[in-house]
Amino acid sequence: MVHIHRQTKSATVNPLKSSQPLGAALAFLGVDGAIPLFHGSQGCTSFALVLCVRHFKETIPLQTTAMDELATVLGGAAHLEEAILNLKKRANPRLIGICTTALVETRSEDFASQIANIKRVRAEELAGTEIVLANTPDFDGGLEEGWARAVAAMIQRITLPGQQAPRSKKATLIQRIKGPSKQPWKRKKVAILPGWHLTVADIEQLREMVESFGLKPVIMPDVSGSLDGTVPDRWMPTTYGGTSIEDIQQLGTVVQCIAIGEHMRRPAELLQKLTGVPYVLVQSLTGLKNVDRFVSLLSEISGVPAPAKIHRRRSQLQDALLDGHFHFAGKKIAIATEPDQLYQFATFFTGLGAEIISAVTTTGESEILEKVPAESIQIGDLGDFEDLAGGADLLVTHSHGRQAAERLGIPLLRVGFPVFDRLGSQHKLTVLYRGTRDLIFEAANIIQANQHAPSPESIDALRKRRNAG
Amino acid sequence: MSSLNVKIQDVFNEPACERNRSKASNVRNKGCSKPLTPGAAAGGCAFDGAKIVLQPITDVAHLVHAPLACEGNSWDNRGTASSGPTLWRTSFTTDLTEQDIVTGNSERKLFKAIRQIKEAYAPPAIFVYATCVTALIGDDIEAVCKRAEETCGLPVVPINAPGFVGSKNLGNKLAGEALLDHVIGTVEPDDAGPHDINILGEFNLAGEFWFVKPLLDRLGIRVRACIPGDARYLDIASAHRARAAMLVCSTALINLARKMEERWDIPFFEGSFYGITATSEALRQIAELLVKKGADQEILDRTDTLIAEEEAIAWKRLEEYRPRLEGKRVLINTGGVKSWSLVHALMETGMEIVGTSVKKSTVEDKERIRQALKDEHQMFESMAPRELYALLSEHKADIMLSGGRTQFIALKAKMPWVDINQERHRPYAGYDGMVELVRQIDLAIHNPVWSQVREPAPWEDRPATKEQLPSTRRDTDTTRVAPSKSRQHDAGDFVEC
Numbered sequence: 001m002v003h004i005h006r007q008t009k010s011a012t013v014n015p016l017k018s019s020q021p022l023g024a025a026l027a028f029l030g031v032d033g034a035i036p037l038f039h040g041s042q043g044c045t046s047f048a049l050v051l052c053v054r055h056f057k058e059t060i061p062l063q064t065t066a067m068d069e070l071a072t073v074l075g076g077a078a079h080l081e082e083a084i085l086n087l088k089k090r091a092n093p094r095l096i097g098i099c100t101t102a103l104v105e106t107r108s109e110d111f112a113s114q115i116a117n118i119k120r121v122r123a124e125e126l127a128g129t130e131i132v133l134a135n136t137p138d139f140d141g142g143l144e145e146g147w148a149r150a151v152a153a154m155i156q157r158i159t160l161p162g163q164q165a166p167r168s169k170k171a172t173l174i175q176r177i178k179g180p181s182k183q184p185w186k187r188k189k190v191a192i193l194p195g196w197h198l199t200v201a202d203i204e205q206l207r208e209m210v211e212s213f214g215l216k217p218v219i220m221p222d223v224s225g226s227l228d229g230t231v232p233d234r235w236m237p238t239t240y241g242g243t244s245i246e247d248i249q250q251l252g253t254v255v256q257c258i259a260i261g262e263h264m265r266r267p268a269e270l271l272q273k274l275t276g277v278p279y280v281l282v283q284s285l286t287g288l289k290n291v292d293r294f295v296s297l298l299s300e301i302s303g304v305p306a307p308a309k310i311h312r313r314r315s316q317l318q319d320a321l322l323d324g325h326f327h328f329a330g331k332k333i334a335i336a337t338e339p340d341q342l343y344q345f346a347t348f349f350t351g352l353g354a355e356i357i358s359a360v361t362t363t364g365e366s367e368i369l370e371k372v373p374a375e376s377i378q379i380g381d382l383g384d385f386e387d388l389a390g391g392a393d394l395l396v397t398h399s400h401g402r403q404a405a406e407r408l409g410i411p412l413l414r415v416g417f418p419v420f421d422r423l424g425s426q427h428k429l430t431v432l433y434r435g436t437r438d439l440i441f442e443a444a445n446i447i448q449a450n451q452h453a454p455s456p457e458s459i460d461a462l463r464k465r466r467n468a469g
Numbered sequence: 470m471s472s473l474n475v476k477i478q479d480v481f482n483e484p485a486c487e488r489n490r491s492k493a494s495n496v497r498n499k500g501c502s503k504p505l506t507p508g509a510a511a512g513g514c515a516f517d518g519a520k521i522v523l524q525p526i527t528d529v530a531h532l533v534h535a536p537l538a539c540e541g542n543s544w545d546n547r548g549t550a551s552s553g554p555t556l557w558r559t560s561f562t563t564d565l566t567e568q569d570i571v572t573g574n575s576e577r578k579l580f581k582a583i584r585q586i587k588e589a590y591a592p593p594a595i596f597v598y599a600t601c602v603t604a605l606i607g608d609d610i611e612a613v614c615k616r617a618e619e620t621c622g623l624p625v626v627p628i629n630a631p632g633f634v635g636s637k638n639l640g641n642k643l644a645g646e647a648l649l650d651h652v653i654g655t656v657e658p659d660d661a662g663p664h665d666i667n668i669l670g671e672f673n674l675a676g677e678f679w680f681v682k683p684l685l686d687r688l689g690i691r692v693r694a695c696i697p698g699d700a701r702y703l704d705i706a707s708a709h710r711a712r713a714a715m716l717v718c719s720t721a722l723i724n725l726a727r728k729m730e731e732r733w734d735i736p737f738f739e740g741s742f743y744g745i746t747a748t749s750e751a752l753r754q755i756a757e758l759l760v761k762k763g764a765d766q767e768i769l770d771r772t773d774t775l776i777a778e779e780e781a782i783a784w785k786r787l788e789e790y791r792p793r794l795e796g797k798r799v800l801i802n803t804g805g806v807k808s809w810s811l812v813h814a815l816m817e818t819g820m821e822i823v824g825t826s827v828k829k830s831t832v833e834d835k836e837r838i839r840q841a842l843k844d845e846h847q848m849f850e851s852m853a854p855r856e857l858y859a860l861l862s863e864h865k866a867d868i869m870l871s872g873g874r875t876q877f878i879a880l881k882a883k884m885p886w887v888d889i890n891q892e893r894h895r896p897y898a899g900y901d902g903m904v905e906l907v908r909q910i911d912l913a914i915h916n917p918v919w920s921q922v923r924e925p926a927p928w929e930d931r932p933a934t935k936e937q938l939p940s941t942r943r944d945t946d947t948t949r950v951a952p953s954k955s956r957q958h959d960a961g962d963f964v965e966c
Contacts (some may be wrong), residue, residue, distance in 0.1 A: 013589075019541055021538065043516055084505060106602050
């Protein structure tokens with residue numbers, strides 16, 4: 001039984017969380033031709049934008065309704081309308097993803113009806129552009145909640161309701177007998193709803209694995225198409241790549257939805273409610289057994305056995321576990337991140353014989369916390385993390401953990417968001433057989449790089465520990 | 470009218486501001502920030518601006534009274550350097566929850582947060598920043614700070630610049646006002662001397678002020694307070710005893726400079742440490758002001774000697790780059806490093822300026838730039854990303870010098886780029902800084918990656934392959950996109966001093 005400690009401090013010291021609207025913006029950025037729009041003061045956007053640029057090292061389309069004091073007092077509908085029309089005129093996006101902020105949510109207006117009204121009055125001008133609203137005040141939630149709310153909002157707004165896929169037993173049976181079709185448009189479609197914590201490389205790897213079973217994955221959001229760091233041949237004011245609006249519309253035609261991370265349960269449930277598509281929730285795709293279950297699931301949906309290259313990758317992971325476990329056994333790990341990523345990494349490390357000596361997360365609301373293999377979890381900030389992580393062999397959190405790492409003299413494995421002081425965080429694999437293998441190597445290498453040569457003192461410390469024990 | 474509104478009117482009326490002087494009084498009252506266009510605005514808010522000016526004060530605890538985003542999305546993101554204390558890099562926020570806001574608990578939480586920080590860190594002072602939400606719900610941070618100050622026995626300074634009152638620049642100025650109202654003049658130094666100066670609006674980015682400080686040391690000039698770069702609370706509290714001041718970033722802190730002159734008779738001049746001649750000019754003016762205020766005349770000669778020595782070394786070092794940089798075309802796109810002298814130094818090294826933003830340049834600077842450039846059209850206030858991208862991808866320049874926001878426009882256009890704004894990691898102030906900048910330009914332009922990334926793949930001969938390029942995945946009809954004539958996303962807006 002995990003003991004969850006609530007936050008009792010008044011001053012947050014070195015925040016662990018990124019804001020909820022930022023999480024929503026990240027999800028909208030995984031859609032093709034999108035521009036996220038923060039409904040708030042221009043600073044709300046500016047801070048989020050700078051942070052995203054520092055993390056992704058990309059131009060990020062992110063706009064603001066530029067609420068000023070007057071508009072805040074009188075109401076922001078005019079600013080919202082003007083912003084939407086300006087974006088449409090300038091960039092002609094397929095999707096404008098509105099993320100509300102604490103400022104406008106504190107004043108509290110009926111944004112949904114305002115948007116409905118704008119769409120009605122400006123129907124002609126706004127034709128061809130979806131407008132989706134995610135209510136994401138900064139005083140609530142973090143990346144997880146913001147991301148999930150944006151995904152749910154897109155399903156609610158864009159996906160065509162009603163059951164669309166032939167899912168009778170007979171149809172399934174016939175398809176199974178015939179085997180996977182060579183023609184892609186006849187392949188069975190599977191919807192994947194990844195959590196915010198999957199990287200570009202993770203999404204690419206996921207797609208490849210699902211395809212290797214002859215299935216057609218529809219991944220939403222798909223940051224691998226939009227935030228994978230490429231050099232387009234002309235200036236793009238919106239995202240260029242990601243899930244297409246058409247694919248979101250047609251989500252009801254998939255045979256199965258797979259949600260990754262507990263925070264994706266709500267969007268998956270919503271899709272099921274709207275279209276009847278059943279969902280499976282995968283809590284983590286890291287670690288041999290978790291991946292095994294996922295592969296079994298794909299095999300079951302597709303009716304085909306795992307291809308040879310997957311056998312090979314699993315075998316590579318087995319070998320990495322054998323080679324790597326020496327470096328983890330008995331090691332003390334301290335992790336600070338949002339709940340699903342905390343679960344992902346905590347189970348990864350304990351699966352190699354390490355121990356989680358401190359776990360800090362952003363919210364106590366997530367059900368996954370009960371399953372985190374740690375004695376207790378602190379809801380808190382990196383200040384708490386620093387207090388609790390003394391004596392650890394490895395810190396695991398985002399780049400803001402660098403100050404704690406420096407002061408404690410403990411190496412830091414950077415995961416999650418933001419990672420602004422290392423290159424290539426988007427191309428780091430953290431899931432499936434390969435991602436688990438790579439994580440073993442990366443973490444073990446950090447631990448090895450920080451080993452000290454034995455000294456009389458260190459040996460003496462070991463001797464004393466034995467005596468004490 | 471609230472006290473904050475009075476304050477805002479006051480800074481808009483700044484008589485020492487050159488731009489203001491050229492405006493009619495009715496125009497001036499409207500303020501200097503342009504109205505923002507929803508959906509086409511960029512740049513920070515007033516809170517951002519206030520924090521930029523104050524946060525480099527290294528030993529102060531900076532507490533942001535807000536829901537998460539104001540601080541959580543922006544902390545530890547600036548490249549200013551400290552010679553000692555690190556507390557400024559620790560982030561403090563009340564991280565208000567819905568519960569705090571709904572139950573009216575936020576003022577109490579703020580008070581407790583101040584006490585908690587005092588107990589855990591014992592800083593010389595705590596700065597408390599108001600933000601949009603806490604202003605909207607009517608939190609009286611001034612009252613809370615006052616009470617906390619009495620209870621905790623340390624200065625607790627309210628910084629009243631919520632984001633929605635205006636731009637980053639307005640926030641810069643409101644921060645200056647807060648220092649005037651609550652900090653400067655509160656401590657009497659026991660070591661005031663005839664060669665004490667203040668440097669205002671110098672941020673010590675990448676530690677670059679340490680290129681300049683040794684020069685001042687050699688002249689026997691003491692920096693009483695550098696605001697805010699590498700400053701400590703007590704330096705600023707006793708800054709009113711300086712004899713003269715140099716204002717480095719005039720758009721940010723001109724009100725502070727003028728009011729310090731008014732209140733404590735500290736004359737100031739506007740100068741810059743970017744560029745060789747600018748640095749010399751700044752040193753000379755500092756010496757002259759000190760002499761006017763009673764320092765010994767001989768400091769002028771010593772200054773001239775030092776300038777001659779340093780300039781000779783710097784020009785000689787720059788000359789070594791001439792063969793490699795002669796004729797290279799430079800595009801400067803920033804409001805930050807606004808000095809004419811930068812343009813001058815680059816041209817002296819044989820480079821050609823094909824364009825420069827003059828958004829924050831003084832009238833005088835603009836005139837000098839106008840004379841130096843061949844074509845007046847090379848001066849622009851700001852440029853939309855699309856236009857900038859077009860200009861760069863047509864290879865109308867060999868390098869762009871700008872700030873973080875336009876970095877990836879340059880890189881995506883496969884254009885060498887050097888960061889000259891606040892997030893940079895290299896020091897460019899003073900004589901050595903200028904040489905460093907030219908060195909960085911040389912390294913950027915001559916990097917072997919350009920020939921690699923600009924060449925198409927040798928196997929890329931079939932048009933079908935091009936379909937795979939990310940930008941063409943989508944059927945965007947570019948002709949439908951409105952021309953970018955209207956006021957929009959301002960690529961240079963990211964920057965400040």
